[in-house]
Amino acid sequence: MSVLEGNYLLANLPALMSGLALTARITLIAVVLGIAWGTVLALARLSQNRILAWFATFYVNLFRSVPLVMVILWFFLIVPQLMHALFGNAVEDIRFTSALVAFSLFEAAYYSEIMRAGILSVSRGQFDAGLALGFTRQETLRIIILPQAFRNMLPLLLTQAVILFQDTSLVYVIGLSDFFGTAHKLGDRDGHLVEMLLLAGLIYFLISFLASQLVARLQKRRIR
Template sequence: MELDFSAIIPALPGLWEGMAMTLQLAALGILGGVVLGTLLALMRMSSNKLLAKIAATYVSYFRSIPLLLVITWFYFAVPFILRWITGEDTPVGAFSSCLVAFIMFEAAYFCEIVRAGIQAIPRGQLGAAQALGMSYGQCMRLIILPQAFRKMTPLLLQQSIILFQDTSLVYTVGLMDFLNAARSRGDILGQPHEFLIFAGVVYFLISFCASLAVKHLQKRLSV
């Protein structure tokens, strides 16, 4: 079988639209996942047993089910929940439902990363700050979290790379991300193998370069 990649260059504008969708979904998913994961980490470390239990249950649940199931479930569940709340049919696109799924799912993993980063900070710093009259919230916001995020930045970036790769699963709900755009264009032109190989190379190059950047950053932070 001979491969002909000449049709890829004319198709690049359409493929770039798919890549823009992938990058947007990944960036918003990372941002939302980190914010929600940080809140969950603080809940898990709270002295309130109810909050700690809720957060622990959340993390255990989402780390025990496949992401593909979460994407499919939210695609069908989000419109139903909105209709139950508002009493009206609220159209929810595939992008919005996938974004909610990624945020909810990745928050469980970001939570454990943030929790480990906070626990890596000596507890004496928290006690010293509270002795100076700072509240718990001020201690976390001004002293603990800035140091913790510096320590856990490489792990957060590694999890972000995984999320970037996982965005390819949105094909199940018909969202035209980069992989789906490449697959569709390949089917239309009768060259599915060429376009899938090209998509695989692009994913590999982006993930590999990002991994090298994470390793370099990890070495700099360890000095």
């Protein structure tokens, strides 16, 4: 029986969709948290405070120099102990929480560089104009500089989100049943491992390709 037969796919569709939903959850939450923490790191790197600038630089260089799969394993070993110490047994899905922390902190290093480039792309004159209008330094950054930086870097932010979506397949190393992990388990169980992995690869390609096309269209509209 071929894995592409309707009955086989229909029987396993709920499990595959559940795995895809988990992949989407990790991606979306990690993107939001990664951009938020990455923006803080970008501002710290541009700060005149040497301690903040050193910390942010060290953080970015550290996470960009370590393989993501190793970071996932690190936090899988660290987060459960930390969560247990802080909340006891209140956190049920330790694997999901560990993966989310790992992806958010790892991606923040990349989002930090994107946001730093976005902030630097805004003319210094606009910062000076904000101060001349009576805004504080923080208000000028929040009201004038950061919105323009986000707009300038939106295509790159979305491109990094697509990369993050692809990288979520690495959570199989800690036993999470994301889309790739689910496809692998079903294929291994039913003797259709090659076909299921090819199917999973096709789905990843289609989603990533469509998202990349959307990014390209946004880029063209921004240039116009």
